[in-house]
Amino acid sequence: MTYRILIVDDSTFFRRRIKQILEEDAELEVVGEAKNGEEALTLVASLKPDVVTMDIEMPVMDGITAVKKIMASNPVPIIMFSSLTQEGALATLNALDAGALDFLPKKFEDIALNRKEAILLLQNRVKALCGRKVFGSHFLSRTRSEAFNSANTLPTHNVNRIGSTASRKTNLGASHLSRYECLAIGTSTGGPVALQKILTELPSDFPIPVVLVQHMPGSFTQAFAKRLDDLCDVTIKEAANGDYLKPGVCYLAPGGKQMTFEGRAGHVKIVISEPERFPDITYKPSVDVTFESVAEVYSGNVLAIILTGMGADGREGCKKLKANGAKIWAQDEQSCVVYGMPQAVTVANISQANYDIAHMAGHIINEIVG
Template sequence: MAYRILIVDDSTFFRRRITQILEQDNELEVVGEAKDGLEALAEVKRLKPDVVTMDVEMPVLDGISAVKNIMAMAPVPIIMFSSLTSEGAKATLDALDAGALDFLPKKFEDIALNRQEAVRLLQSRVKALCLKKSALGKSSSSISRPANNEFLLSRPPPKVTTQASQNSRQESSQMTHNYGCLAIGASTGGPVALQKLLTALPANFKTPIIVVQHMPGTFTKAFAKRLNDLCKIQVREAEQGDTLLAGVCYIAPGGKQMSVQGRANSARLIISEAEKFPECVYKPSVDVTFESICDVYAGNVLAVILTGMGADGKEGCRKLKHKGATIWAQDEKSSVVYGMPQAVTVAKIAQHNYDIEQMAGRIKAEMLK
């Protein structure tokens, strides 16, 4: 049976275009359309789709308000379409706060190599979200923050481990680290996961934090600003030549590649045009950044792979682990898409898997002891 898709957009042309693309895949069926957010609410209730594609700007009821209402009424995975502008970035991040799980620019060819790749990208992103419907609930789809703006992680709950982590427990318990940095890679579902994690870190965090999130270039600056407003640590979009400082989080700029160079006590960031790494599908790439981190910090790294499609980060984590680094991954249950975390887990690279609600507490216990 095909997955059922509802398309919400005020443009008849765009609705037709998305329908044609999705229905090229026999596993996807467009079962309904809506031209505004109010119609979307009625159609979600009537059709019970597996995934909703949602425009941001619409008459009667806008996309962000529609997402909030759908997640309160009948939670369903939602992928947003937005413009590649600073205003579009802010609106998309608002939609993710409201409960949407993923996003693509309306001109999704802008983040693909060609039309065929763009079609495959859209189809795969929608199918990945279809698999989340049965497990979706308001607690896993939206960001819930206590009134004091700090997640209650002072007493970490029991950890979730995989067979790989059980096999490596004795090895890792014998290793000691003077951590030089925390490195994080993420893709689909990453913005929400990163916000949950980073808002829980204290201002006196002892190392730099390096984040690679698959995201268009116009989005990363807005994302970094939003995190900086919410977090106790400083968060900024990385710039060429930045010297890595303790307690500062550096977000890799979208559409480019970020590397770390120098020595551990005076490392700096190199931002390169994506064309210098023609073999890399992702811009930025977790593998590119993590492999460079290995050359600077060797094994004194805690690397964390969060939710996301594909396997970006696996080879970078493999190289880091070979040097003695600690590798963790988000668990399947709390991942929007269990692709990147699964890749490092199945390859027996990750020593532990944690629920995203536990991750910050585990990091603090590991790095601030």
């Protein structure tokens, strides 16, 4: 099967470069090129590509505006190309807000050791999005109340247990009798949207700390943590070396580094390391590295969740956690952008439950609060 790709970029050189790389894979065919968002709208409607690669800064119509209009008229999986700067991070998050599913830096050397690795990465990321169903914007920048009202779609028998936002804020701490001492979540492609869906539903007095690992460049994680913190009732911060884990605070692993822990439950300190400390680990940050450290500190008193993403990062960490008695969940295939990481823990019989992302937060609250 051949997948049809539309390339959108105002640089003739970059379009030629991407076309050459993609068509080195026999399964990928570039069926059209556009030099701005306005041309992209017309070509998406006429060519009906399987995936669109989209630049952010373009004349006539920029990439973010184009994504919004495409998702409103002819939804299609879109992967953004962005710069690894603070401005690039904010623009990329806005593009994900508008409905894009994934992103890559325009300088491939920022994420790959050599040309061959960069080529495979781009080809695989594009193919992973082919065939995915998309339905307009993901609403990353909605208000807290809007996010809660739209995502709170638990079955009726669960709603009364969880109650309204206000009742959860006042009752969760008092009712916490759970064995859990940490919630750990790992994700990659599609993760920013999936994490937002979960974290906007957690109450401010969530009774345990939360550790988050999202595959993301170092220049992106601070901006992503701030955006989530603005949306959520729980506190969300980019993890810093020496931070002590506190209930109701979510710690996002910084991009380009590894996050581990030391100490004992109730007095756990974050250790942020340069990637050289883990020379054989591909992902920076790595779910496996963080989850294995969580297992060492908290043993089995952990609820660990693997969300949408390519590859199998998290499988070994979850295996260690489960051997200690922890509970492992995964996002279900239907609600994933890419069913790679959740599939890895599911087919290995590590995951004990698979949930739609729309219901995940409710299941977390019921499980931890009881």
